[in-house]
Amino acid sequence: MKTIKNQIWSAYQKEIADDHYYFARSCIRQNFFPASENLYIDILRNVLGKDIYDDSRQTTCTGIAYHSGLIPLETTMTVIARQFALMNEAGYENFVVSCVTSFGLYVETLETWKHFPETEKETREALKRATGMTFSIPKNLVHASDVIYKFRKEISDKIILQLKNKNTGYPLKIVDHIGCHYAKIFPHEGIGGAEYPYVLAGLIDEWGGQQVDYPERRHCCGFGFRQYLIKSNRSYSVTNSKKKLDSMLPYKPDLIIANCPGCTFFLDRWQYVIAEMEGKTYGENGYGIPVLTYEELAGLLLGFDPWDIGLQIHQVAVEPLLDKLGIVYDPEKKYKGRNGEDIGLPEKPQVLRCC
Amino acid sequence: MKDLYKELDKDLRYLEGLKSCLNCGVCTAICPAAEVSDYDPRRIVDTIQKRDESELEKLLKGDEIWMCGECLSCKTRCPRGNTPGYIIQALRAQSIDTGMFTESEQGRKQLAVKRTVGDHILKYGYCVYIDEVDNDMYPEQGPVWKWLRENRESMLERLGTSYNKNQSGTLRNTSQGSLVDLQKIFDETGGTKRLEKIEKDSAEKAKELNIDFKEGKDDYFNWLYNE
Numbered sequence: 364m365k366t367i368k369n370q371i372w373s374a375y376q377k378e379i380a381d382d383h384y385y386f387a388r389s390c391i392r393q394n395f396f397p398a399s400e401n402l403y404i405d406i407l408r409n410v411l412g413k414d415i416y417d418d419s420r421q422t423t424c425t426g427i428a429y430h431s432g433l434i435p436l437e438t439t440m441t442v443i444a445r446q447f448a449l450m451n452e453a454g455y456e457n458f459v460v461s462c463v464t465s466f467g468l469y470v471e472t473l474e475t476w477k478h479f480p481e482t483e484k485e486t487r488e489a490l491k492r493a494t495g496m497t498f499s500i501p502k503n504l505v506h507a508s509d510v511i512y513k514f515r516k517e518i519s520d521k522i523i524l525q526l527k528n529k530n531t532g533y534p535l536k537i538v539d540h541i542g543c544h545y546a547k548i549f550p551h552e553g554i555g556g557a558e559y560p561y562v563l564a565g566l567i568d569e570w571g572g573q574q575v576d577y578p579e580r581r582h583c584c585g586f587g588f589r590q591y592l593i594k595s596n597r598s599y600s601v602t603n604s605k606k607k608l609d610s611m612l613p614y615k616p617d618l619i620i621a622n623c624p625g626c627t628f629f630l631d632r633w634q635y636v637i638a639e640m641e642g643k644t645y646g647e648n649g650y651g652i653p654v655l656t657y658e659e660l661a662g663l664l665l666g667f668d669p670w671d672i673g674l675q676i677h678q679v680a681v682e683p684l685l686d687k688l689g690i691v692y693d694p695e696k697k698y699k700g701r702n703g704e705d706i707g708l709p710e711k712p713q714v715l716r717c718c
Numbered sequence: 719m720k721d722l723y724k725e726l727d728k729d730l731r732y733l734e735g736l737k738s739c740l741n742c743g744v745c746t747a748i749c750p751a752a753e754v755s756d757y758d759p760r761r762i763v764d765t766i767q768k769r770d771e772s773e774l775e776k777l778l779k780g781d782e783i784w785m786c787g788e789c790l791s792c793k794t795r796c797p798r799g800n801t802p803g804y805i806i807q808a809l810r811a812q813s814i815d816t817g818m819f820t821e822s823e824q825g826r827k828q829l830a831v832k833r834t835v836g837d838h839i840l841k842y843g844y845c846v847y848i849d850e851v852d853n854d855m856y857p858e859q860g861p862v863w864k865w866l867r868e869n870r871e872s873m874l875e876r877l878g879t880s881y882n883k884n885q886s887g888t889l890r891n892t893s894q895g896s897l898v899d900l901q902k903i904f905d906e907t908g909g910t911k912r913l914e915k916i917e918k919d920s921a922e923k924a925k926e927l928n929i930d931f932k933e934g935k936d937d938y939f940n941w942l943y944n945e
Contacts, residue, residue, distance in 0.1 A: 398877040419886035427845040430788040432810030438909035493902035543789040587787030700872030709865035
């Protein structure tokens with residue numbers, strides 16, 4: 364679907380390096396979607412033929428703690444400086460960030476150093492005192508979804524399926540959800556800016572799907588950092604996710620894709636909670652709307668086995684989507700452990716239909 | 719308490735967050751927190767720019783500054799280039815540094831955040847780690863997560879992760895060297911001091927409230943986390 368918004372999107376473009384990336388992992392993604400980052404690396408290396416370095420020495424950027432009001436900006440900036448130093452030591456100049464919270468904070472750090480140069484000097488001195496390390500600022504710093512966007516046409520040339528319903532031939536209706544910190548803090552750092560981000564919409568357009576433009580498209584998923592972290596505050600989170608889900612429901616989306624680990628998690632898990640608490644489900648026939656990361660979607664279209672890329676770890680069942688796409692899958696393999704080990708099955712929710 | 723503004727004026731986030739507010743209320747209109755609570759960024763920014771020490775002290779001792787979700791949607795939309803979410807970051811830091819955070823129900827909950835995310839960073843090298851995320855504390859995780867956790871050795875190997883391994887990859891062990899680096903950075907930049915301040919002032923408040931306070935998931939933690 365091409366619209367007048369393409370003119371706005373074209374005004375917000377950014378440089379995305381062509382090759383040789385240093386990869387910074389995400390705290391949330393590696394736990395809750397534990398196969399997704401390896402799939403990302405696999406697609407870059409083996410589908411696109413790119414060089415991407417996975418460093419065992421990197422750590423959190425501390426973003427969740429920082430945005431929860433727990434630690435000072437100086438601490439976060441110095442941890443980020445250490446990541447840059449590790450990138451330098453590994454011989455790379457292009458930094459790719461898996462997490463949207465991290466991406467926002469890396470950009471915020473660079474902007475802070477630009478506008479308050481004394482803070483860069485202080486960070487350099489603190490890092491040196493603490494670790495003996497020095498660093499150079501990356502030549503290029505992007506979010507992981509930016510790279511998939513950059514190579515969306517190359518991926519399109521290799522996919523074996525389009526985003527179409529195999530029974531009707533119509534494009535699948537797909538909601539794109541962009542993490543707030545991707546472009547709301549620094550719109551010029553996001554493809555398409557803050558109001559009309561195109562980083563995932565571009566994938567939907569390129570791979571044959573249809574974007575869903577619903578009223579709350581740009582609303583936050585409701586993470587809220589400390590609002591989710593503390594159990595007694597979690598109504599904040601589920602209420603905001605519900606607002607989005609209720610808003611998209613009349614458009615009957617076949618799929619939600621997100622570029623932020625937290626958003627992917629919340630839009631998946633809160634569907635389960637809403638179903639169990641209120642008896643409300645958002646998909647067809649008692650199912651939820653499947654929620655995938657952008658590389659999980661790319662992986663499916665490229666022909667990866669859904670159970671090899673971890674889609675059984677989502678609480679909302681993905682089978683309705685697989686059936687629409689015409690993907691053949693083995694239900695028996697879904698919950699097998701290493702080497703086909705029988706490790707039992709998850710309990711079934713009372714309301715939300717799962718396979 | 720005197721000279722609160724003198725300290726606030728040194729905070730970068732405050733300097734960047736507040737230019738000049740015209741009270742239009744766009745920040746409140748777009749704010750996800752304002753929709754679900756009494757949080758009102760317009761009101762907070764308006765209060766702050768009056769530079770009234772007693773009003774600032776009320777904010778630092780109150781719940782409202784802890785209700786923001788830091789989505790920073792307000793930054794995108796403010797027509798004057800203010801960022802209420804940044805001002806909140808500065809106010810939260812000041813509330814902890816002055817010890818006023820223990821005066822409010824929401825402020826006190828920082829101990830629970832410290833004992834989860836804060837401690838995880840220095841123990842695992844990540845804010846979140848599967849071993850700590852159980853379904854009792856996080857019931858919304860649901861049955862698939864429960865099953866994954868119970869079978870994580872087998873399932874995480876089947877998915878190609880590096881769980882419990884000393885190598886690169888998903889969920890790997892963070893090396894001792896990296897954890898030492900993190901601790902030293904925290905020591906050097908005020909992170910450790912902030913975390914210790916939260917523990918120390920929380921201990922005093924727990925004593926005042928006559929609630930058992932030790933470490934980890936003690937009675938005080940459970941009260942803050944669950945109620």
